Amino acid sequence: MSTATVSYVLNDKPGQSIPEHTRERVRAAAAELGYVRSGAARALARGRSDLVLLVVPDVPVGPVLVGLLERLTTACSRAGLHLLAKLSFAGDDLGALCRELLPAAVIVLVDLDPERIDPIRELRIPVARWTVSHSSARDADGVHDVPVPTAAVGRAQAEAMVAAGRQRLAYALPADPRLTGLAEGRLSGVTAVCRELALPDPLILGSPSGAVSTAELRSCVEAGVTGVCAYNDDVALAVLTAARAAGIEVPARLAVIGVDDIPAGRLAQPELATISFDLDVICARLMLAVTKSLGSTLAGAPGPASELRLHPRASLGDGGG
Template sequence: MTRRRAARRVTATDVAHEAGVSQATVSYVLNDTPGQAIPEVTRQRVRAAVERLGYAPHAAARALRTGRSDVVLFVLPDWPIGPAVAAVVEGLTHGLEQRDLTLLIRRASGGRPLADLWRSLTPAAVVSLEGVADGDRHALDEHAIPLVSVPLQARVNADDGVLTVSHPAIGALQLQHLAATGHRRTGYAAPADPRVAAFRDLRLDGVRTAALDLGLADPSVREVDLTAESARSAVQAWLAESPPVTAVCAYNDDVAFAVLAGLRALGLSAPGDLSVIGVDDVPLAALAAPPLTTVRQDAGALVEHIVSAVLKAVVGEGPPPRPRSDAISLVVRESA
């Protein structure tokens, strides 16, 4: 049995030989080194050789040369990967690729120190979606690794310069829509997954504050997991209250879908028996029965701001754009 020989990696020396130039010229062209008077025809010859040979710069060598890698470490908390998080990941990947930066995702779990995730990489920057411990922040500073922190709190932090979505505003917008359509007694369908408890509490606080401001009773909170049976029990309980709940704010669209399934299991429907409003505006929201009224989060605003903050920290580009004011919006359909 013969063993296949692994294909040899194409090197900058190979490119130089193919193009008939020095290896230094190849380096100057590929890195667009300023102050080098290299004729355009030579630059084109080097780029053509790179294309023919399929040359890709070695990441480790590039890190030694520049003092950092081209990897941006995205530390993802132990959250379920729902549509909102997936949209942020996709947007960051695309946005950073446009500037020759690669997004590497690592999940933080079990109280593992942040340093365990970045020390072996020497990343160009670290992006965190949670607060960072002082020890980790100081260690990153000592190694000159920029940190772009997106705190959970609904605020724009002047030190971090990153826009965060106001989760209380999401809950308030849900309740305000239901009140504007005539509902006086509301419920809140809370998720069963403990990993999203912080987001749940912020959104529920927004619902409660809006209800108080409008002179409405505190919403009736019931946990709904992603099963029709769980939602069926919650719907029965809401309708049995005195006075009965007539509309429900769901934590997100998935929980709202469960509530709609619970209504169907009882032979009921929205909005006639119970109005339902979700959060996220996932693609299936428009295809639900009935189409789901929901709150859309503008992931693009967050992505744009994070990418700009990373570029400012890594390559010294201008300050991040001012946060947009339309980070959330109401999408009215038939369920509420």
């Protein structure tokens, strides 16, 4: 029996007319010898491994990131691939890492400068990027962008507030400087809605160096603010706590809406209104970019479904659940 025949059987190479009894002999011998296929050798022969490298931003791990990681892991497995996650830090040489791992594709959940993307592209490794920066979005040269609906999140919050009769808004920032870029994107959506409706620009609560305080919230309400759009549910819960301490009734005097739909928000009093991401849609769009690049397709390719969902609960007041 030739070495080529054994290789064809062990690698299940299609298009080979090898009798079934020969295949059984090869498999039996391999089992007896304890043979295990070498992933490194296969990657070297094919020019790529079965890995998908997931580059994760250095931000607090929240429900969106955890949920997306779970879905991407499952989707990769169904496509015969394996997901490997890596935190992204300034100065990382992703090109060197890709030369070592030879991933089938790279999924990037953080905006990277072109000089960090280009070494991956030069290796002809496809990149699917969930990008905040629409100005740098491109869908060519091996980079396939799936824009993050950052401003759309703020727009959805502001539109829900206006629909509930709240016309003087504030925006509550996260107390973590690593989230500044995302927060500014969401704030831009709130501001855009206010300007389109000739309403005052939103006041700002909190800062990247400190959470919303009781005194700050009381001052905002005295200035006429009737609704707070918070960066996420954690910040929104902090606003509810500050409101309770300041004696400000929610939603009678102040409506509050967050983002992420975390379980604690549903247990809050009043129940927290929020915006959530449809992670199934986002995962499908990222995986579609990956599998297209690899010359295959994935069942259940996404249609025009929205990535965002409004949950109008009691903290929103009129129109809330």
